[in-house]
Amino acid sequence: MPTKVTTRKRSRAEAEAEKPVLSSEDEFEIPEINGDEDSSDDSDFTAGDEDSDEEEEFSSGAEDEEEEQDIDSDEIPSEDEASPKENGTADHDASGDEEAEPADNVKVVTGADGNPRHIYPEIEPVYDSDDTDAEETNTIGNIPLEYYENYPHVGYDINGKRIMRPAAGKALDTLLDSIELPKGWTGLVDKNSGAALNLTEEELEIVKKLQRSEITDEGFDPYPDMVEWFSSKVEQMPLSSAPEPKRRFVPSKHEQKRIMKIVKGIREGRILPHKPQAETSQEPEFYDIWADDAPPKPDHVMNIPAPKLPPPTHDESYNPPLEYLPNDKERKEWEEQDPEDRDKNYLPRTHKALRLVPGFNGFIGERFERCLDLYLAPRVRRNKLNIDPASLLPKLPSPDDLKPFPTTCATVYRGHEGRVRSVAADPTGVWVATGGDDGTVRVWEILTGRQVWKLKVSSDEAVDSVTWRPTTEGRILAAACGNEILLVVPPIFDFEEETQGKEILSAGFGYAANRQGKKEAPGIWSKPDTALEEEGVVVTITVRKTVKYIAWHRRGDYLVSVSPEDVRRAVCIHRVSTHLSQTPFKEKSVTKGIPQRVQFHPSKPLLFVATKRYIKIYDLAKAELSKTLKPGARWISSIDIHPQGDNLIVGSYDKRLLWHDLDLSTKPYRTLRYHDKGIRAVSFHRGGFPLFCSSSDDGTVQVFHGRIYSDLMENALIVPLKVLKGHKITAHLGVLDVDWHPKQPWLFSAGADGTARLWN
């Protein structure tokens, strides 16, 4: 528990330590930027005339640091909190030991605090006591001995007898002193020889040195001259190979912090760099206590003047107009009221003259109440900003101004059994194609919702993706079902268009034959069986694993498919004119992750590959990775590229719709979290309306306004417009695909409830 507390304290202390650093850095930028404008300010400051205020600032800064240190030092007691406790218990144990062997004459009682208490016997001042043992000492008292120089005694004892002078031995001493001792005489006898034990000079010297506790060695210098290695002199060669510490050439952060504090003070006007010294007048300060207003106190945060009383009104006049005078009923009412409930504590009265006005008998009480009000009611200055919360919201245009956009369901395309997986509007804007779990591809008339053509592709596999070739000549529909991609010319078009489409698709059959025998191609182009051919299927491309998504290049010659199950060849590019398929990424490691969606850039030779977490942009011309976008989503479900090519929207299964500006950053420019469940599909309008939408498993399609400005400095404007509700959630799946009408602001959605819908 204590350690936990300390870590929290430490982290707080660190945070507090970091915070001012950050802010000071931020502020540090400001004078640099504004340096030219108010250089005078700076020069003022650099002149360094620090007066008392600055000193204050410094000291306050030091206090701050001390506070921080205090916080740091707080850790120690809290950490060591345990140790005194342990000591305490040890003490307690020790006292317990003592209790075990109490002295004979000591009584042990339990004290009021529960602890044992030792009671010692009282000392009686009798002859047996220690005092009586004291020997008699000199009793001459406080008399100098020289007074008795001529007497044989030196004083008198308690009985009046003389105390005789002790033998002095002075004569003997002087005799002995007069005898000259030989050098080195010690007065000791050598036990071996019996002769006198004398010491030599050296030995004596050693003894003396030992007595002085010095080192006995001859010639040892305990204080040699110091070599100044680190001196102010610049040496030719460095003494140490250690690199120069960073602090030598980096401006001190601490100083910067302190300086910034001063700068801030100067900016806020708290510190005046050249404040004239306040003339300390020697005169004592007086003030008029009878003045109406108290002398103005210096403006300070803690000084809040008392609110003024309202001026008296008409009914407080000594002779108020009649209408202010209470009638009997009002008077009675007032008198019956509880004094606390009365709105005023007087009744207006009229007097003929001011001199007739009696004294206000409630004067003392009123003053008292006023005083109570003044010092009992706390006066707080509220630092509440008077800001309208609405004004802080970003200014977004009203959706009404951004019309037209789809608002209601106009047509429901019914017919699919099971989920509708994919929806695609024809480039002419007359037909819409859908593919579903029942293995069929269907084409519908847009407004009436009439199914005009149906192709049963497979009985057991779903059509996961349908898409029209985005060109005006030749109406070709690509549909992915299982591991096959079918290129179809639906027989609903004019004869010429139909023939044109079939010619485009059939043109490459020869190429495919020439390439036979080479290494195994990622996709096998073949003619469909007659049953399918009669329905309009011209070519089928068979790849290894289930194709989940297909997308056309804008020129309609290339088609890219994604089979996430195929680890090695997930992305496959198919060329219609030569009937060839190739995998742009030979190894799985190139894309690092399972590709989810692939799109061609609308104008440049770029390929966008969305893996689960990243979007990689490959330059097909240079055959290299040009950029990696990191949307931050956990599992990307779909991407779409703005028709101008500089922006990208990403839908993810973790409910987020992310807008990437490719020029800005690899991180999303805007994150939109409006869906309750994972996003399945996103789409930009390509026909001139600044609209985009996202569809989700919560059964809704959300329409947004996404305007891009030609001015590169201006960011895109994104306004949520409308939530389109109508699709039912079936088995936790909502709307699986969306597509825009190529020209009108109409939206198609494919739902898991077996319907596709048109919204306009």
Add this chain to the structure above:
Amino acid sequence: MAEAMDIDPPSSSNFPKIQINLSTRDTTLSIPLQPLRIPTNLKRYGLSTLVNHLLETSKPIPFDFLIDGKYLRTSIDEYLTQAGLSSEKPLDVEYVRSQLPPTYIGSFEQDDWISSVNISSPSPSSTILTGSFNGTAQITSLSGEVLARTVPMHTQSVKSTTWITHPGQSSEASFLTAGLDRTINLWSYTPSQEPLSSHPLQISPSTSYISHKSTITSLSYSPSTSQFISSSSDHTIALWSTNSSLLPTVTAPQSTAFTRKRRRTTTKPPSTIKKGPLAVLTSHTAPVSQVIHSTDPTAAYSVSWDKSIITHDLVTSQPVSTRTTQHPLLSITTLPTLSLLAAGSAARHITLHDPRESSRTVQTAVLRGHTNGVVSLVKSPENEYIFASGSHDGSVRIWDVRSVSSTSSTDGGDDGEGKSGGSLFVIKRESGSGKVFGVDWSRDVGLVSVGEDKKIQVNRGEGMADVTVMDQS
């Protein structure tokens, strides 16, 4: 100024009175301008009795009353309260012949969705021509008998039909059908005199008109010039003549192996003369949704998904004027006596336009009420101010162009200038739901609508007696 005539029915002596100025646009029903003072508790019926009394009609005519472009559905007193008006100010009241609510007469079921409907002229008896999504057209009598059915010449849905010569005008009636398969077929139909047997007459086409590259959305025939025009999703309008000798002969490109295989399952269609158009008008930039002849047979109006209404000169095949609205347009009809065009849009409303060059404004009024695209418009055979609209929301609405007010235009500021109004009556599909694809209205049959529910539904405003008019919207 004449003294206001005081109308004082005995029951309402204690109600305040208001001065009203009665007026009408119908010259046959006009009364001398005379201010009247009437009690404010009067409702439509009371006012109607009053006008009948003033007109001294032998048989009472039911009238409706418009105050400030709105039908009076309450008492005058309540109206004044709602509008916040004072009863001291004179009130301008316009009276119109009451439009009776069309009641449901019956419906005839077919075996597929019905895309279009045309009623023939009443002599000897009206028949209903319908085009179906299964590629056939069918002539139904008013009793529901199928008189004739076309052979499956159209490989895909029929989207539009029109009479050329009505049965009864000559020995042989003829009509045109067109649809998703991009051809227009001319059919001749001889109505048999004797009662029909159980299986209807099979009729075969005589001429095919080939030019369009995409779905033909509408046909319009002008009897005075014997010309017809067709609009298509391929953004073009083609002009044709019923006189085959004027048209160039074309060969049909229907002979590829691909189509042959497809056709093999069905019966081989009869061979027809293939004809090309007199002219192709390419003014639109999006699918043309409808084209109609103007009262002047050399002019035509067309509406398109490109939001424009274009007036074409059929003689020179040039566009005369273009009016661009704000929404894709799906249908159009003329109100010739008022020189107005009504256009139904995909944005769920009907806009009224003045097609004349002199008019400054793009649109004069917006009529709101439909909840889906308005795909079919037909004017009333009886009242020049009334027209009906069929919409994909599964309802047919009847509108009065007089019932528009500028007050309620605030709710749709985006639709530009002009007034707005609401519908007079709403006719729901008797079958419950399903889109309405076509409406036609004739005096003796009534209002006929067809749609996704595979039914021809007939409604008629019957019972000229004392019908309480209810606003069903």
